Amino acid sequence: MAEQETHQHSQCCFQNWVAQQWLHHDELVQALTNYPIDIDNLQLMTKKIITHYENYSASRAQLAKHDGPSFLVPTWGTTTENSLLWIGGCKPSLIIRLVYTLCGSQVDAHFAEFLDGVRRGNLREISTSQLKSIDDLNAKTVKDEDKLNSHVASLQAYNTSPLCNP
DSSP states (O other), X not given: OHHHXXXXXXXXXXXXXXXXXXXXXXXXXXXXXXXXXXXXHHHHHHHHHHHHHHHHHHHXXXXXXXXXXXXXXXXXXXXXXXXXXXXXXXXXXXXXXXXXXXXXXXXXXXHHHHHHTSOOOHHHHSOHHHHHHHHHHXXXXXXXXXXXXXXXXXXXXXXXXXXXXX
């Protein structure tokens, strides 16, 4: 139930942002049409749009605390949007790599404290069996991604063959 509620909050956040983006778009088109040389007004509108986007990003970051993967790949995305994210490298294994990177940066930033035992971090708290499970999950995820990539490549090759396109 909580997962569905988080998804609904995320989707509502997105829909509100899109609706506001259309309003900003209309305002900007109107300003460009009616007052094309009023640079101050255009700069003010641009700042408003950027602030709105920053607020949207901050809202999504808050929602990501409850549903991290949907921050990277929103569940409300269309098939085309999700395909473009995949092509751009936003795949499940990316999340695992990000976790490794973030944990590693924590270790690097406080390496001396870790060595002295003053500071404890996430990697230090991961047991050997947990790390093995993460590595196994990463290997399975990469294998599944490779299978899917191969399947997509074969479909693409089939669709571009002379037999399909007379």
